[in-house]
Structures are given as structure tokens and as C-alpha cells.
Amino acid sequence: MGFWKSFQEKHPGAAQWIREGGLFLVFSYVVTGIKALLLIFLPGMYRGMVGDAEWMWPGIGVSLFGVDFSLAIVGNDLASGGLAFTLANLTAIFFGECINFPLQRNVTFRSHGPLSPQIVAHFLATVAVFLVMNLFTCVWNPVALALISNAALRNTVQSIVTTVVTGGVAMVIIFAVDKTIFAPGWGEKKA
Numbered sequence: 140m141g142f143w144k145s146f147q148e149k150h151p152g153a154a155q156w157i158r159e160g161g162l163f164l165v166f167s168y169v170v171t172g173i174k175a176l177l178l179i180f181l182p183g184m185y186r187g188m189v190g191d192a193e194w195m196w197p198g199i200g201v202s203l204f205g206v207d208f209s210l211a212i213v214g215n216d217l218a219s220g221g222l223a224f225t226l227a228n229l230t231a232i233f234f235g236e237c238i239n240f241p242l243q244r245n246v247t248f249r250s251h252g253p254l255s256p257q258i259v260a261h262f263l264a265t266v267a268v269f270l271v272m273n274l275f276t277c278v279w280n281p282v283a284l285a286l287i288s289n290a291a292l293r294n295t296v297q298s299i300v301t302t303v304v305t306g307g308v309a310m311v312i313i314f315a316v317d318k319t320i321f322a323p324g325w326g327e328k329k330a
Contacts (some may be wrong), residue, residue: 155227162247163314170239173307181227194222195277208281212270219280229269236265248321256326264316271312272305277302316318 147154197212201206208214208228211307240261244250250257287293319325 150200151227154191157242159247159318160314163243163317164310166239166247166290167310167313170235170242173238174235177231178227181230182224185230186223189222189226191199191217192222192246193217194225201278203278204282204286206282206285210274211277212274214273215277219276228273228287232265232269236261243317244321248317250321252321252323253326257320260316260320260326261313264313268312271308275304275308276301 143154178330192217193213193214195209195216197324198214199210201210202208215221220227244257280297283293283297284302287296
């Protein structure tokens, strides 16, 4: 602990970034694990309610690497889980952010700023992440399906690529937003 205390005294800005970045990663991974657990049973539960329905917007026909698919910012084709998976994913994200937001605000960044604007900004960042991630997976899944014929290998590669890309996008965007909105003075009315 003597090393860390000495490092904090000599490099307070770097120490703060390391502390915040480390806690942000730990909490993000825990919440991601919770979301992954929810996605084990939620799609089946929603499929029981809405059936096998494809739901996508805007659903523009595209071809990439000789693979035809529908481009969607929101929703999934039936092969990727359709409406049931979209609802399950949105539920998992909402539930996860109900855990993540207070942890990041109160523990990681120790913010005492105005709650309402912080919630709105974090919510908008989460929506942006969801849209980017959904767009990526709607392109990546059909391409992987067409290019990798071995189902076990394809599922492994899809899982790794999807986790790395979408997790990376989410962490970069949300960390940047949280670092901004939880900074001292952000969102406070100027006198």
C-alpha cells in the first residue's frame, strides 16, 4: 500500500484514472455477467409471449461479401432471435444499467452532481451503445453464418468477436460519458 500512496501523491491525476478505470471495468464485467445470465432464459420467456416474429427497423436489404441480409439499427431477423431476442436484450440492458449506473456514480466516480441530468445523459449513451451494437450484430451474424460452415467454430468465433467489439464499444462510450457527467460541477446550474 505504501507504493500506491506514494504514487497517488506524486501522480494524483494518473492515480485517479487508474482507480476509476479499474473500478469501471470491474463493475462493467459484473453487470455484463448478469446480463449474460438473463439472456439465457429471457429470449425463451419472450418467445412464449410473442412467438417467432421477425422485427427490424429499417430492415434495408444489403449484400456484403456475397451475403444478403437486412440492415437494422433496431431489432433482429428471425435467425438472430427476432422480436423475442430484441425484447430480452433490451430487458437485460435496462436491468443491467439499473445496477451499473448507481455503482459507477456513487462508487467509481463518487459523484454528488444533479441526478436527473446524469440519468438522462447515461440513458442516452446507453441507447447509442445499443444502436451501434445492434447494427454491428445484424451485419456480423449473417456474414459469420455464411463464411464459417462449422457450427461449433462459428458459434465460438461469433461469441468472441461480438463480445470484444460490442463490449469495447460499450466501455469506451459509457466510460467517456460517465467520466464527463460524473465530473464535479457537471450539470449544475450556473449562478
